[in-house]
Amino acid sequence: VSGQTVSPSGYWTHVALTVDSQAGTATLYVNGAATSGSVAPGFACNGLATRVAGFPSGSYTGGLKGYYFAGAMDDWRVYTGLMSPESLAKVVGVSAFGGGSGSQPDPFIVASPKHLHNVRNLPNAVYQQSANIDLGSSPWVGWSPIGETGHAFGGTFLGAGKVISGLQMTVYSAGYSWGLFGVVDHAQIIGVSLYLSGLFVNGPAYAGTSGALAGTVTNSSITDCQATGGYIDFQGTAGGLVGSLTDSSLARS
DSSP states (O other): OOOOOOOOTTSOOOEEEEEETTTTEEEEEETTEEEEEEOOTTOOOTTHHHHTTTGGGTOOOTTSTTOOOOSOOSOOOOOSSOOOHHHHHHHHHHHHSSSOOSSSSSOEEEOSHHHHHHGGGSTTSEEEEOSOEEOOSTTSSSOOOBOBTTBOBOSEEEOTTOEEEOOOEEOOSTTEEESSEEEEESOEEESOEEEOOSEEEEEEEEEEEEOSSEEEEESOEEESOEEESOEEEEEEEEOSSEEEEESOEEEOO
């Protein structure tokens, strides 16, 4: 089974394969998006767990001679029975977030710095913050914005009255977008509260765009968001909440 989805370098990608040996069908899911395929009638996954035992280290050659996985794996699981798309979404929610399936009625739950960091890996899902989050300690100091050109945040993020504090960034290259979110496109950000203290963006001249919440926002809506405290040492395009806002709405923020 193969798909056309390209996983961007530097981001974690969730990949799942379901096989219905009786129907002769297989479905490959990449970050929840399905690609259908077919398998030989009677195909079975017997012994799959042992055959791929060496795969995470990049050494698996059985049946795929000459092919190696040039990357890292955080988790590998084999389930019995055919999993539904809804069940797979729940697996992602438990492993990368505090629960949920990433849908409007069942958002991924963001309750820790790690959960917030993982938002970048599934940028088109729906999220709800459920606890105050402090980014002021290692390894979160020097925050890498969620969303960049070609991989923008395009989902929904609900702050739900919770606070994000301790945001600090050092700009290391010109031309990028800096903030809690970097590049935002066709998204909704609602009810996010940032409490900042001291310098939260330190950047060179002509360093792109910067705002506490987001650097560059297009075709999106920002509602009931706020940022208090802190200051920017930045000689590009900067704003208190958003650096650049195009074809978007900013309400009660």
